Amino acid sequence: MLRWIYRFLNSSIGRKALMASTGLLLIGFLIAHLAGNLSLYKGEGVFDEYAHFLGGLEILPLAEFLLALLFVAHITMAILTTLENRGARPVKYAVAASHGKKTVSSTTMFISGLVVLIFLGKHLWDFRLHKEAFEKAPAEVVQTALSNPLTAMVYILGAIALGFHLFHAFASAFQTLGVNHPKYTPALTWLGRVLAVILALGFASFPLIFWLSQGGAH
Amino acid sequence: MSAEKTMKLNLKIWRQKNADSNGSIEDFQLDGVSTDMSFLEMLDVLNEQLISAGREPIAFDHDCREGVCGCCGAVVNGQVHGPDEETTLCQLHMRRFHDGDTIQIEPWRSRAFPVIKDLIVDRTAFERIQQAGGFVSVSTGSAPDANTISIPTRDAEKAFDFAECIGCGGCVAACPNGAAMLFTAAKVAQLVTLPQGKLERSSRVLTMVERMDAEGFGDCTNHYECSAACPKGVPIEAIAVMNREYLRATFLSPEGA
Numbered sequence: 001m002l003r004w005i006y007r008f009l010n011s012s013i014g015r016k017a018l019m020a021s022t023g024l025l026l027i028g029f030l031i032a033h034l035a036g037n038l039s040l041y042k043g044e045g046v047f048d049e050y051a052h053f054l055g056g057l058e059i060l061p062l063a064e065f066l067l068a069l070l071f072v073a074h075i076t077m078a079i080l081t082t083l084e085n086r087g088a089r090p091v092k093y094a095v096a097a098s099h100g101k102k103t104v105s106s107t108t109m110f111i112s113g114l115v116v117l118i119f120l121g122k123h124l125w126d127f128r129l130h131k132e133a134f135e136k137a138p139a140e141v142v143q144t145a146l147s148n149p150l151t152a153m154v155y156i157l158g159a160i161a162l163g164f165h166l167f168h169a170f171a172s173a174f175q176t177l178g179v180n181h182p183k184y185t186p187a188l189t190w191l192g193r194v195l196a197v198i199l200a201l202g203f204a205s206f207p208l209i210f211w212l213s214q215g216g217a218h
Numbered sequence: 219m220s221a222e223k224t225m226k227l228n229l230k231i232w233r234q235k236n237a238d239s240n241g242s243i244e245d246f247q248l249d250g251v252s253t254d255m256s257f258l259e260m261l262d263v264l265n266e267q268l269i270s271a272g273r274e275p276i277a278f279d280h281d282c283r284e285g286v287c288g289c290c291g292a293v294v295n296g297q298v299h300g301p302d303e304e305t306t307l308c309q310l311h312m313r314r315f316h317d318g319d320t321i322q323i324e325p326w327r328s329r330a331f332p333v334i335k336d337l338i339v340d341r342t343a344f345e346r347i348q349q350a351g352g353f354v355s356v357s358t359g360s361a362p363d364a365n366t367i368s369i370p371t372r373d374a375e376k377a378f379d380f381a382e383c384i385g386c387g388g389c390v391a392a393c394p395n396g397a398a399m400l401f402t403a404a405k406v407a408q409l410v411t412l413p414q415g416k417l418e419r420s421s422r423v424l425t426m427v428e429r430m431d432a433e434g435f436g437d438c439t440n441h442y443e444c445s446a447a448c449p450k451g452v453p454i455e456a457i458a459v460m461n462r463e464y465l466r467a468t469f470l471s472p473e474g475a
């Protein structure tokens with residue numbers, strides 16, 4: 001009965017479609033996440049209020065579970081696809097040039113994804129798993145975490161890697177889902193690139209500002 | 219018109235005895251190569267010299283030598299079919315190179331295209347993908363009337379863009395992932411664009427993709443190198459059409475239940 005689903009998930013196109021659709025949903029999450037974080041710039045009180053509002057939501061556990069599921073599906077498909085592709089050319093070219101279409105972003109998707117994943121581990125520890133994260137006011141937790149230069153560095157690297165990842169990812173996901181249209185594809189390509197830069201700069205701005213202000217204080 | 223010149227070249231060519239042996243790059247010096255020669259003629263000249271010296275000539279595929287059959291192909295200095303856009307190796311001219319140049323010549327590299335000898339690879343994987351569904355089932359008993367089903371010019375042109383694929387395998391060779399999606403997609407997109415091909419659209423895309431995956435090609439991650447290297451300029455849109463067809467066949471058709 002579920003043979004067709006098994007077949008879909010075992011096919012090159014099925015895996016890519018799942019990777020693309022979960023990726024797009026994750027981008028949606030990132031936009032909401034950044035928008036929420038920006039409340040930090042409106043003052044600690046506003047941010048604390050926002051954090052408490054989120055924390056108080058009844059559907060939060062369900063939302064977190066679904067979010068985790070998106071990550072797991074996306075990463076699993078990425079690993080399977082990458083392994084398949086590594087094996088598809090057992091003998092490498094002595095000279096590997098190109099016809100000028102691949103980009104730094106498109107050829108480093110797995111690595112940039114891995115850096116984001118490492119960042120994510122640290123991020124979850126700092127704000128979600130670490131015991132102290134629940135003992136202080138949310139804005140204070142951010143302050144403590146980001147004033148550590150090493151943490152700030154990891155966060156900045158994570159944001160840069162995310163930017164590189166999304167630079168290719170957004171338009172690529174649409175192509176994978178079968179959306180290629182002479183009117184919309186050029187716009188989607190640019191929208192994806194602009195979105196990548198905005199998200200990277202937006203997320204990097206927090207550690208940068210905390211780090212710099214901290215440096216100034218000492 | 220620039221006058222014919224001759225040049226001396228350093229060639230680094232992949233030599234491999236057969237599918238079971240390990241190959242390696244061999245160096246050759248070739249003098250007196252005319253700028254008017256095609257790339258394959260340059261290899262012919264080298265082979266004549268090798269034969270008269272009692273050595274094994276370099277094996278390479280070719281047939282029409284006018285860019286229509288899809289037999290020829292090699293990676294030249296890292297570029298599939300050489301540096302020219304929309305040009306097969308047989309249509310590449312030596313005037314693209316300079317006296318004293320070093321030219322690296324390698325076969326297509328793919329798990330699904332094992333090297334048979336030197337620059338020749340086994341591309342029967344493509345034939346198996348084609349046989350898995352790259353056709354329309356029509357009675358061939360008598361010639362059907364050419365205009366029984368009229369097709370809008372726009373669709374006919376579009377289908378022809380996809381149908382230009384000559385099956386050379388350059389897309390696989392150029393893809394950083396060794397994917398065969400442009401080839402398979404060209405067939406799927408060509409047929410589904412035409413009314414005759416719509417009848418079997420669901421079963422076709424499912425079986426062709428299944429065959430393609432089973433042959434050991436990689437997965438497309440949208441680098442778009444394939445279309446840029448394609449000697450016939452098959453548009454990247456073909457792959458989006460195939461992806462769309464695959465999703466449609468999986469989720470909206472009863473096929474494969």
Ligand code: FES
Pocket residue numbers: 279280281282283284285286287288289290291306307308309
């Ligand atoms: S030999 Fe026929 S396309 Fe080059």
